[in-house]
Amino acid sequence: MGQMEDLRLFVQVVASGSISKAAAELGIAKSAVSRRLSLLEDRYGTRLVDRSPGHWDLTETGRELFQRASRFVSDVDDIEDDFLSNGTAPSGPLSISIPRDFGHGFLNKELIDFQARHPDIQLTVDFDDRLVDLARENYDFAIRITETRPEDAITMKLGTVEHCLFASPDYLRGHPAPQSIDDLPKHRLLHFGWARRTVWEFQTQKGKRQQIEFQPALNSNSGTFLLDATIQGHGISRLPDFIVTEALAAGKLVPLLPDIAVPAWGIYLLHARERRLNRRMRLFAEDIRAACLSGLGNDPQAAAQS
Amino acid sequence: MGQMEDLRLFVQVVASGSISKAAAELGIAKSAVSRRLSLLEDRYGTRLVDRSPGHWDLTETGRELFQRASRFVSDVDDIEDDFLSNGTAPSGPLSISIPRDFGHGFLNKELIDFQARHPDIQLTVDFDDRLVDLARENYDFAIRITETRPEDAITMKLGTVEHCLFASPDYLRGHPAPQSIDDLPKHRLLHFGWARRTVWEFQTQKGKRQQIEFQPALNSNSGTFLLDATIQGHGISRLPDFIVTEALAAGKLVPLLPDIAVPAWGIYLLHARERRLNRRMRLFAEDIRAACLSGLGNDPQAAAQS
């Protein structure tokens, strides 16, 4: 980063009125915002914001810095806007591999919008749940939703996916809803993936981690398939929010153990290690990142992670 | 870095009129300047400078960007100037360990100037050739001049020190000057360091690496001592430029094999791995780095490395 970027962050922080809010708006951790503000204050040898939990007060120096820095920050934004549109339209191929369910359920609109904004980019979207070999199969990007960060590519974390436990009302008529995590193995559990026996991990309201080990009643790599199976009363599944939105709204599914937290999976944007980002890739990455940050416009209530 | 810093670099490049000159003025490699300019052009999707070896032409777009970016860059510089002086004067202890010869022969003026500029900083300068233990001995910084980068600390490379071979005219009256690297082992060689047998490495004009192995006639860790010994005709030594400047000017020493290159040693600024830079350290590091970049003002002819 640089000192100019620090001034821009300062302007953002003051405009937000809190470190936590600024972090959410910027899409970075609040520890990073706190740290950079402190470094700026250290650099200038003076406090710019008097703050503590529940207290926020811009100092006289901070007020003056905000006033002066705001002017050039908007100058820079104007320059960026003008020159980003001033050049030739980006063109050429851009190929993305996206998990089927996530793509259809979450990114369709965004992908179409991106194509509309950049008609000269030849966008290829491959809906595929395989772990593609980015370099060999010549993808620019892949999106993956996993519990652990992929290690064989350069990854950008776009956000997280919350999971919940669901069952249909029909299933629950024949099997009383579980009252605790320990009750789960007594049920028919539908697992995303392939495993003869597997482990689901949870976090209780008190922060205690707990696992269950079980033999899945059903295995599949299709979230849509698992959704359908769950709706038809085949058992309890653990599914990401974006898959179940409609079924929940229609009353076809019921959330279970809502006080239990399922560790979120990360949404990662991957590209091959040796691939430097070109302009199309950068535009796509920025759009996708912004979309995930704002909850993809589909659900403005979705809060940015912090 | 960030997009604002890239615009600042662009302004600097245009003002310099060449990538090589801008690199020298910025104190970074020309590959880095070339790279960042290309990335900026890639980002805006248009050429900002038409350039090739010997050719330099600002495009229309580049001209406009330069004009607009120049304004806010000077705004930012004004803010930096005002706010850096606006705060309380930096104060507190700052302790540095510096090799004796390098410190006395090269940094005295700079250290005094630094103290004058920051009277509230309690500067402690320890002229010591030992490899100090930064953390245990509580130094903020150490400066070291070595062939290889120190690995047990965080290092910033300040510059390089050129070495040459020297002898006194008196010595050369009794021992004909070496005509080639192969002639060297026939001479009495004075070595900086401690070694029963050691190796000196050279690079011929054609880029070929060549070594000699020999038993030093004299070992010492004091450049001053080796200088005196060389002046008194005890043999041939390999010494850094900053030690021999006066003796050369006075005709007390004669350079040998001037077409032969001695691999330069690096000047490194070290601080303990677990030590975060405080304001005093940062000010010192910036001053020292700038001083080394400009050849320490003692020799304006010294060109910046590139």
Place this chain on the structure above:
DNA sequence: CTCATCGTTCTGATTTGGAGAACAATATGG
């Protein structure tokens, strides 16, 4: 008094950017 939320600090991991080598391109001088 307890709980929730905010801000801070620390550590490990990840990303970014620079150094340097190698090479291509171009201009100049012999």
Place this chain on the structure above:
DNA sequence: CCATATTGTTCTCCAAATCAGAACGATGAG
């Protein structure tokens, strides 16, 4: 016309910077 020097470009590796996330302290509200 050829050789050399200098500039600009590209690539790879490594160092440095920065971020994420965990843990903890502080503060306010109920």
